[in-house]
Amino acid sequence: MPLNLQKNLPAIELLKKENIFVMDSLRASEQDIRPLRMVVLNLMPLKITTETDFIRLLSNSPLQIELDFLKISCHTPKNTPIEHMEEFYKDFETIANDYYDGMIITGAPVELMEYEDVNYWNEVTQIFNWAHTHVTSTLYICWAAQAGLYHFHGVPKYELPAKMFGVFKHTLNDASNPIFRGFDDEFFVPHSRHTEIRKEDILNVPELTLLSESSESGVYMVMARGGREFFITGHSEYSPNTLNEEYLRDVAKGMDIEVPRNYYRNDDPAQGPLVRWRGHANLLFTNWLNYFVYQETPYNIEDIKNLGNL
Template identity: 65%
Template sequence: MPLRLPDKLPAIELLKKENIFVMDDSRATSQDIRPLRIVILNLMPLKITTETDLVRLLSNTPLQMEIYFMKLKSHTSKNTPIEHMMMFYKDFDVLEKEKFDGMIITGAPIEHLEFEDVEYWNEISKIFAWANTHVTSTMYICWAAQAGLYYHYGVPKYQLPKKMFGIFQQHTLQPQIPLFRGFDDVFYMPHSRHTEVRREDIEKHNELEIVAESPDSGVSIVMARGGRQIFVTGHMEYSPYTLDSEYRRDLGKRDDVDMPKNYYRDNDPQKAPNVTWRAHANLLFSNWINYYIYQETPYNIEEIGYKNKFHTL
């Protein structure tokens, strides 16, 4: 089954060129099926790029999904045309009465700020709380993972002396859980962040479970509430050249960013990236959709709520 996307979303044509099966609203309305409803709170500056990256991964499933894009009322994007935002995004206060099977909250380039100093902290805090009662499972990515751990559990973040930048080997600590079905014992994850969360802080909370980590990049995936919350500190959604674009953007402008590690072939930035994470990225998202959303969400979407029952992993 394809993804059901808003008519004229740029990602549709981009992904069709990659032979990925997507469908616009006009075609999807003819199918008599209850699709999964997935909402994406996109906090990244280059919204169209992030949309395409996430839609590419979400399309790797036999299930039909309706994709919605949420934006914040307390923040205006400076890097995406306002026409695009008006056409494809809805404010949280427009969507807050609706229920969703899944939610993705992306990273944001605001790690240098304390959480309470972020201009939209009050609004995003409301969204974090809302997701507990209106979404079956929420995936928090990079900054959002740190922010979610802080908001829900008080886990602090720490500044790094150098940017955690590159592709790092991860170890599955609980390979038997559905999230890692089909995974190898090790997998690779892109990281691009100036801050970190630490194992010792997470272990203070019995509700939190570290399910993957790296000796180099630290904690990578944390789960809570039987999979209702999944915190991913890296960027499995990144396309092959995203780290390259970030590196060339910052080259000569910052002194805390080195060449991304384990990324370029022969560690030569004049050569193409060595893509080592794509297969596991597709598995991670398809497992999340299948085992933590599709098999857990009620058919009647209005029954989604805080008291939903989830098996203990």
């Protein structure tokens, strides 16, 4: 079943070219079902690219989804037209009394800053707290994962000696968890970050469950409240060319950047990327939607306020 998206969103035409079926709000209104209500807080600089990445994955589900995009009101993006933000994004104050079945909070290019020095820290933590009581299940991605773990559980982040940049092999700590239904014993995930969270800090918090990690890139997925929060340090949503674009951008700036590890064929940028994470990315989002959103959210959406741990 396709996503119910606001008409004229650029991602619609981009994904139709990939034979991914999405529908606009007019057609969706003709279907007599309650769609899942989803919201994405998009903190990434390239908003349209990030929208397309997540829509691509969310659309690979038999569930109809009504998707909203949320922005930080105190921050003006530099890489997205203001007209796009005004047409397709909501301010938090307009949804503060609403409830959502699922939420995704993206990474942000502020990881080397102290959390409290980020100019939207107060607003983003207000949104974290709101999601805690107004959303059935939330995915925190990359910087948002680190920020959420710090905000709710006091888990610190650590600066890495070099950027964690590439595609890394991961293993399952609990293969029976429904989030991993259909996963192989080993799977790959792209990473692009300058900081990390550490296993020992996660294990010191009884409310947290370490679900997956990598011998190269460390902690990958942490669960809280039985699946009402997932904290994910990598970027399973990345399209095949994203790391290449990041690498070429940094090279053009004259930055001292290493070739992303395990990404290009034979580690040679001229040979292009070897894509080996999309299958598990689709499983991850489909499993999350099915087992932790659709099967747990109440039909009367305002009853989310009465949910305990899943």
